[in-house]
Amino acid sequence: MSPHTLNTADDPSTIDPILAAAAAAAVPLALLAPEVRAGGLCLIADRLEADVDQLVTIAESETGLTPTRLRGELKRTAVQLRLFAESVIDGSYVDARIDEADDQFVLGTRPDLRRSLRPVGPVLNFAASNFPFAFSVAGGDSAAALAAGCPLIVKVHSGHPKLSVATGEIMAQALFDAGFPSGAFALIFGQQTGVDSLKDSRIQAGSFTGSISAGRLLADIAAARPQPIQFFGELGSVNPAVVTPAALNERRDTIATGFVSSVSGSAGQLCTKPGFLFAPTNHGLDSGISEAARSIPPHRLLNPRIADSYAKGVASALSLPGVRPIVEGMCAPVADGNMSVTPTIAAVSLTDFISSPQSLHEEVFGPFSLIVEYDSLDDVAAAIAKAFQGNLTGTLHLSMSEQAGTASEAALASVRTLTDLFALMVGRLVFNDWPTGVSVTPAQQHGGPWPATTNDSSTSVGTAAIQRFLRPVAFQGAPEHLLPPELQLKNPRGLKQTINSAGASARWGLLDS
Amino acid sequence: MSPHTLNTADDPSTIDPILAAAAAAAVPLALLAPEVRAGGLCLIADRLEADVDQLVTIAESETGLTPTRLRGELKRTAVQLRLFAESVIDGSYVDARIDEADDQFVLGTRPDLRRSLRPVGPVLNFAASNFPFAFSVAGGDSAAALAAGCPLIVKVHSGHPKLSVATGEIMAQALFDAGFPSGAFALIFGQQTGVDSLKDSRIQAGSFTGSISAGRLLADIAAARPQPIQFFGELGSVNPAVVTPAALNERRDTIATGFVSSVSGSAGQLCTKPGFLFAPTNHGLDSGISEAARSIPPHRLLNPRIADSYAKGVASALSLPGVRPIVEGMCAPVADGNMSVTPTIAAVSLTDFISSPQSLHEEVFGPFSLIVEYDSLDDVAAAIAKAFQGNLTGTLHLSMSEQAGTASEAALASVRTLTDLFALMVGRLVFNDWPTGVSVTPAQQHGGPWPATTNDSSTSVGTAAIQRFLRPVAFQGAPEHLLPPELQLKNPRGLKQTINSAGASARWGLLDS
Structure with a gap:
């Protein structure tokens, strides 16, 4: 393996190359084979675990959290990355729908239409203070964005900068070794650098875990952009x-x-x-x-x-x-x-x-x-x-x-x-249990109406989080060679496809009173 | 059938009872049996078609659109309602996920967790000028909100007020006859009435079809609320x-x-x-x-x-x-x-x-x-x-x-x-076709990044639109009698459930390098 440099920006004047590289990586990442995406996530997980002693030592000194808690959190972070890798290989999260051309459809002739969830493009993730691994540089939102096929920029939390760089270097090298395109991942530092990046038209979605005041500020910035974007902030909750x-x-x-x-x-x-x-x-x-x-x-x-x-x-x-x-x-x-x-x-x-x-x-x-x-x-x-x-x-x-x-x-x-x-x-x-201790599974939901989150349409824990960084795209009358694999009828990856599910005549007859 | 009065508000001073009734209807509607929700949608469809001559005559005089186009649009609107009814009965849109308690899970013991998509609560839908049936009082977003189990308030477009009232009266009576709770549906009139309602904390989601300027104004209002909400505006596109x-x-x-x-x-x-x-x-x-x-x-x-x-x-x-x-x-x-x-x-x-x-x-x-x-x-x-x-x-x-x-x-x-x-x-x-003529099917996607929409996470045409008005909710360790039917292991409705899909040992072994 050849050494790969972690891309970073320390102040607003140096973010442009980071954003340009992320934008340029959007199409290559969207086209990256699922095996490569999954492989990159697993490689990050392996290397985080291999460096557990060093990482936990840095984290303990920066956060005051106990080694036991931090080791558990690193383990969770690694498993989380592998669970997202599993989701990428499974592929059912793309919700592939195929409606074949039908001249007898209930509304008359319909064209061939196929729809799946596709990556939104560059994601900006603001790391949290209280989970230096699981909600930070290599945390859930980062794993979700990379799993979805989106370039990722993480705004480092000022509470654990050394740990963030150590984690970021592991990630950058692992993604490079796995075959991710250049521009797929970078770290940025400082509040104004984060704000300026969030305002940049090349960023297509944002995520955040932290206080109500900071989260609201960022959500308002995302909503007020010339092009408003989805912003997933997890803020406050009294449970x-x-x-x-x-x-x-x-x-x-x-x-x-x-x-x-x-x-x-x-x-x-x-x-x-x-x-x-x-x-x-x-x-x-x-x-x-x-x-x-x-x-x-x-x-x-x-x-x-x-x-x-x-x-x-x-x-x-x-x-x-x-x-x-x-x-x-x-x-x-x-x-x-x-x-x-x-x-x-x-x-x-x-x-x-x-x-x-x-x-x-x-x-x-x-x-x-x-x-x-x-x-x-x-x-x-x-x-x-x-x-x-x-x-x-x-x-x-x-x-x-x-x-x-x-x-x-x-x-x-x-x-x-x-x-x-x-x-x-x-x-x-x-x-009959207590709310702390959030299990990382497909059925987890970590969200809720304001002020729990700025956007309650998804979760920030569990593999369903991948949906944050995807948007539906339909292909009408597309030739097989221009369709993403999940929408091809030959279904080369053997994914779940929902085919011709609506207007099925028998069921329709029951409803059409 | 006993006659039922359409609830309306003509100016901002009269909206409070409408909003209070919608809020009070949120729980009853969320608990309403799928058969009742589907039945209400089908009854609206039947009665719109029964009144096609009268409705098209009003629509033609108010909009200048041709009778042929309007008859086609009414047919589409009725079919759209029935397709949503079909989705409600099918039930797979709730994305039911069940992860059973497991003391051997890859992260250690996990509790029983079950997650499905649940109604968000009262929805405010701003009707469009250019589709007096299909994107108006009984249009796609209205059908999606009612199908999802959300109380619905429609802000009438000033371009076709008589048609809106005629449609609204049919809907109110049909929903009443089908067994929907009081407060499930109302019409409001006037720009300020719409703006004030959108600002009201009882409204939990908004939708809109119209110009970039009006849509942006409303999206900004939704984002600037003390409690920001999802706002699905479909605005401008050059295609x-x-x-x-x-x-x-x-x-x-x-x-x-x-x-x-x-x-x-x-x-x-x-x-x-x-x-x-x-x-x-x-x-x-x-x-x-x-x-x-x-x-x-x-x-x-x-x-x-x-x-x-x-x-x-x-x-x-x-x-x-x-x-x-x-x-x-x-x-x-x-x-x-x-x-x-x-x-x-x-x-x-x-x-x-x-x-x-x-x-x-x-x-x-x-x-x-x-x-x-x-x-x-x-x-x-x-x-x-x-x-x-x-x-x-x-x-x-x-x-x-x-x-x-x-x-x-x-x-x-x-x-x-x-x-x-x-x-x-x-x-x-x-x-190899043209973009006009938008088919109403599960694989349709009518959306896109700004300025096509204010929120690109969903569609405004096709049955996937139901997802706009749902949010994920997880139940941890819940007894069967307190779970929604789709999350009960006895699965009384025979719905699709994704059970224990993550961390499956064989597949996991492959990834865990």
Whole structure:
């Protein structure tokens, strides 16, 4: 293998060659054989794993996350790349539809029409601070863009620049060795460099994971371009969780420890941390929660900005009328303006919660959560609908008979109301488990209406994410030699094709009343 | 059947009950059985067809479109409704994915996760002027929203208010009779009413067909909301068509007549009208085009605004350096500031085209088209890439040997270059046919990058349009009785489910190098 240089731009004046190379790579990448795309993703995965010791050492020093967590995250990142490779080889994500020419179609003669999902062109991905591997340079959106056949530019997060370069060098070499065209991948540094690139007409889609304020700023830029583009930002989520009275009676201790663990993992710096737990008044969870919280060791927060915002958020919540602390964690200053913390958990009545200012209903990024104490489960759905907008997750802890559907009709009606509400306002409904720990599978959905995301049409975790960077294209009357392989009737790759599915006469006859 | 009143709002002060009813209908509609949704769509179709004489009479007087065209459009609208009904019954559009709990998954234990596409909630659809049936009150986006299980509010186009009310009354009664919940459907009137509704937090998605200026205004409003939403605007397209030298030699006369017919149908007031035909210098098409154009009868334009804009656009194009008229059509004033027209077709050299002001590269809505004369086919792709942005369609007229793939390598290389370019910049590639006449089938794609649309992730024609108004939702560890039918393992509707598709060990072993 010959050495390949990672393409980078450090300031706005140096981005033009990067963008030009990405634009020039759009057609070659779209035409690149699936085996080559999959091979590139797998090679990145292999080499990340081969360099795990070095990469985790850099990541630990830059982020303060634990080696155990970082090793797990690197493993997830590698598996994620291979799962996308598997999707590329499987090929069913292109949703190939073939409607053959038909002079007896219900609307009269129709031409031969074939449609599949094709790459959109150059993608700009803004890396996140809190997942230096899985949502960063080689993370989910990057894997999805390359899997889709799109040139990829990653805007590095300032929280882990050395790790980003180390990862980027591995990726650039792996893609080069696998046969990707020059221009398929580059890194850029700095906020203004990112903003200027997002405004550039050569960028055809954007993605982002981070704060509501930064995500909104970028989404607005993408929407205000002369040519607006799709922008997939994953921003903020408070992840309401509800415990029914019967569930609490059955598993009070398990719920207390599971809740504290979910709130405290990675120092609560997870977008799926349960920020609110709706539990019956007199829930009796205090002692279990206190005990579980005492076993959580101090954890450095990711950066001084997050530390400052966390300390203010906790202080503000605890100062509001009716808010009762259950566990008051530490917020101890460490080097460089940062902070080391342990979990803080408080409680408030549903009445006080509803009448409190909007700030109490917003996300506090870090290991803080609020128990909202309700008198009747029937009041909870309305409170959630009133207090919250879109969320990544909504959680329900049910009793065995509620789970089995054998509880009283009244209890089941409440549970159904909450389920139906969550199905309109969250991306993932979690039953009898906690929302943190997001599985990477085809059925995962990591998204949700604003402010969970800027665009709720897709996911940022799981292989369905490939759909972000594809758009449908139809070919009418095209000769086989100009069709992409998935739309050829000889179907050289043996892919799933949906052929002549509409207006089928038998079924049509039933409908045509 | 008991009579049901159509809900309407005529000004911004009266929209609140409409929006409140739509929001209240979101859960009931999401839970409505597919048979009921399909039944409602079919009942609308039946009753529109039963009232065809009355409806076409109103439409003709309001739009100036011919009875033949309007009858065809109503038929298309009815079939479109039934095709969506068929999709609802088929159910595969929900993309049901089931990943069962697995403690041997490649990333360790994974929970049971199931994902399908669910309705987004209330949809606001802005009707178009140029398709009073197929892109209006009962048109494609309306059918897609109701099929998806979303409450629907249609903002009526001012060009055909009486037809809109007549159509709306039929729809309201049919949906009521079919068992749709109250609040599932309403009409609103007036620009400000539409804008205020789009800004309302209860609306969860928008759609629009019309001009670039109006569409951009609405897209910007949707993006600037406190809660941004998806907005599917279909705006402007010039639909470049290319004739190769060999194709011209084989079918000069057919190309001349087909071109004129495609430019002139419905007085060129179609978003897929071929606005530019790239043909070899000395193409010899003038006489064929002139003769075909003489047989086109005068046609009233839709409204005075379109008439004014058309007259100005044609005059501006003809005044530019190097533009040579082939046929100069009539622009005769008729009643109410409107105009009756016949086609105008002109020609310009590729050199003059490239150096002409941007205005010559933009859409002229009406029966005008420009032939761009090239010396070498190799120059055409670069000219198209430079002059145009996104388009609904791109057309290639090939010779028999180019179509068969047996032409010279040089000829095929040019054709492949144009195909690859179009695959990045248009929604539909048309071979050896004309782009007007958009078939309603599962494989149709009516979309394209800006300015063809504001959002290129879906189509506005064909049954794939249902995906506009759906968003993915995952259920983790959910009991069967709380899962939507498509995600239950007992699969009561017998729908397509993709089960445990990732990390399959055999395939995985191949990739895990």
